[in-house]
Amino acid sequence: MSAVPTLSDLVAGRDAGPDGYARLDVEPGVWTALAQGCAAGSYDLSALWADAGKMRMALNSVGLRAIVSLSTEGGVYPSVAAHHAPAMRLERAMRDLYGVRPVGLPDSRPWLDHGRWPGRQSDARYEFLTAEGEGLHQIAVGPVHAGIIEPGHFRFTANGETVVRLEELLGYVHKGVEGLLAGADIARGAAIVGRISGDSTVAYAWAYARAVEAALGWTVPPRAALLRGIMAELERLSHHINDVGAICNDASVLTINARCTLQREDMLAVADACFGHRLMMDRIVPGGVAVDLSADGAGRIRGLMVRLEETRAEVLRVYDSMPSLQDRTVTTGIASPDLVRQYAAGGFVGRAAGRSFDVRKNFPYAPYDELPFDLKTRTTSDVDGRLLVRMDEIVESLKIVGLMLDRLAPGDIRSDGPTPMASEGAALVEAFRGDVFMSVRIAADGRLARVHARDASWFQWPLLEAAVEGNIVADFPLCNKSFNCSYSGHDL
Numbered sequence: 001m002s003a004v005p006t007l008s009d010l011v012a013g014r015d016a017g018p019d020g021y022a023r024l025d026v027e028p029g030v031w032t033a034l035a036q037g038c039a040a041g042s043y044d045l046s047a048l049w050a051d052a053g054k055m056r057m058a059l060n061s062v063g064l065r066a067i068v069s070l071s072t073e074g075g076v077y078p079s080v081a082a083h084h085a086p087a088m089r090l091e092r093a094m095r096d097l098y099g100v101r102p103v104g105l106p107d108s109r110p111w112l113d114h115g116r117w118p119g120r121q122s123d124a125r126y127e128f129l130t131a132e133g134e135g136l137h138q139i140a141v142g143p144v145h146a147g148i149i150e151p152g153h154f155r156f157t158a159n160g161e162t163v164v165r166l167e168e169l170l171g172y173v174h175k176g177v178e179g180l181l182a183g184a185d186i187a188r189g190a191a192i193v194g195r196i197s198g199d200s201t202v203a204y205a206w207a208y209a210r211a212v213e214a215a216l217g218w219t220v221p222p223r224a225a226l227l228r229g230i231m232a233e234l235e236r237l238s239h240h241i242n243d244v245g246a247i248c249n250d251a252s253v254l255t256i257n258a259r260c261t262l263q264r265e266d267m268l269a270v271a272d273a274c275f276g277h278r279l280m281m282d283r284i285v286p287g288g289v290a291v292d293l294s295a296d297g298a299g300r301i302r303g304l305m306v307r308l309e310e311t312r313a314e315v316l317r318v319y320d321s322m323p324s325l326q327d328r329t330v331t332t333g334i335a336s337p338d339l340v341r342q343y344a345a346g347g348f349v350g351r352a353a354g355r356s357f358d359v360r361k362n363f364p365y366a367p368y369d370e371l372p373f374d375l376k377t378r379t380t381s382d383v384d385g386r387l388l389v390r391m392d393e394i395v396e397s398l399k400i401v402g403l404m405l406d407r408l409a410p411g412d413i414r415s416d417g418p419t420p421m422a423s424e425g426a427a428l429v430e431a432f433r434g435d436v437f438m439s440v441r442i443a444a445d446g447r448l449a450r451v452h453a454r455d456a457s458w459f460q461w462p463l464l465e466a467a468v469e470g471n472i473v474a475d476f477p478l479c480n481k482s483f484n485c486s487y488s489g490h491d492l
Helices: 007-011 028-039 085-098 177-181 186-193 198-216 222-250 254-275 295-320 323-329 337-342 347-351 383-407 461-468 473-483
Strands: 022-025 044-051 054-061 064-071 076-078 101-103 136-141 153-159 162-169 423-431 434-442 448-454
Touching: 007 022, 007 028, 007 054, 007 064, 028 054, 028 064, 028 076, 028 085, 044 085, 044 434, 044 448, 054 434, 085 101, 085 461, 153 473, 162 461, 162 473, 177 186, 177 448, 186 198, 186 434, 186 448, 198 222, 198 423, 198 434, 198 448, 222 254, 222 295, 222 383, 222 423, 222 473, 254 295, 295 323, 295 383, 323 383, 323 473, 337 461, 347 383, 347 434, 383 473, 461 473
Parallel strands: 022 064, 076 101
Antiparallel strands: 044 054, 054 064, 136 153, 153 162, 423 434, 434 448
C-alpha cells in the first residue's frame, strides 16, 4: 500500500496564490488523511466551510498555507470532526446553514439552528449532554444576561460549588451574514463584514479587503497600509486595556476597572477625532482606507500612547500589589496547553498557554512585515496568564504604533481597483482576540458569490468549557472574561 501523502507532499511544486494559499482538489481518502494529520498535530485546521458543491478546509503549518477542496456527492462528505474534534462545531454550523451532511459526525445536534428559522420550525428541544454522579445538579445561565452583553446559554453541571461540566449553546445572534453577502457588490460586502463582530470591525474589514485585493490583484498604497496598521493596533489596545479592567471587576476590584474604562474612553475619543468614528468602522476599504490621518491627528495618537502607558504601568503595579486579587486569578480557569495546541487557539488564549502563534509574525503582511516587535508568551494558561499576556501586548502595540507613525510619508490612501471578475482570495489577519480568516469568491459579474469569515472564537469557546471544569461556579465570570470570546463573530 502506498503511503498517504502529507500536506507538504500535496502542495509540493504548486505555487501559492497572491494570498499565500496553495489550492488543490482532493479525493475523500486524502481529505480524511488530512483530517487525521490535523489530529496528529502535523498542521492546524484554520477554517472549514461549504462552497458551491464543495467542502473546503484551510490548513496551516510552519511557512505553509493551503485551501483543500472536496467535491461532495449530494452534499455528503467524510466528517473531519470524526478524527479532529475542533471541526465539530464548524461542521454542525455548515450542516445547519447549507444542508451538507458530514458522514461520521460524532455529534448530530444542530448548532446555529435553534428550530426557529423560517421554513424549518421545529418543536424539538435541544438536548444537553447528561452527567451522572451522586449529588450533581444543573444550573442554567442565560441566554439573557445582566448588563450589556450578547446572548448565550451556559448549562453548568455542578457538585456543590464545583463545576463538573459546562456546555454552551450559542447561535442566538445569528444574523444570516453569509446569506447577506451572497450577491452583494464589493463595497456592500465591506460594510456587512465590518459588522460581523463590532469589537473587531477593523480586523474584519482588513481581512476582507486583503482577500478581495488578492483576488483582483489590487495594490494598496504604502501610506494606506500603515494607516490600517495604526487603526488595528488602536483597536487591539482599546480592548486589551478594557478586558484587564473587566477581569479585575469580576474579582471585585472596581478601582482598576474604573481606571481602565476611563482609558478606553480616552482611546475611543481619540479614534473619533482622528478617523471620524469611535470604533473606526468602515474606515478600511478594499484598495486602502477611507480617511487620512492629519498631522494633528498623529500628535493626538502620540499623546494617547503616553497616557495609555501610564495607565498600564499603574494598573500593573496595583495588580502586582494585591494578593487578594491574584488569589482569584492565579491557577483559576487553566486551559490545558495540549488542548490549546489541538484547537490551534490564537490570541491571548494561545499565547498564555505558550503557543507562539500570531499572524503578524507567522504570516506577516504589510506593514508588519517590515516592523520589529516581540511576541510574548506565558505558560500558566490561567486567568492570570491571559491578563498578563494582554499587558505584554499593550507594550508591544505601543511600540508598533510609534514605529508606524514615524514611517508615515505623504502619499495616496487608496488606489483604484481593477474591474471585478471571477476570482478568489483569502486572508488571515490578527485581531485583538486572535486570528480572523476570510475567504472571498467573486463571480463573473463582479459580485460576491461566496464569503466565509471565521472568528478566533470558534476555537476558543470550546476551550472555555474545558477551562471552567473543576473551578467553582463563582469563578466562571472571571474565566469567561479572561477568554472574552465573541458571540456575534461566532454566530454569523
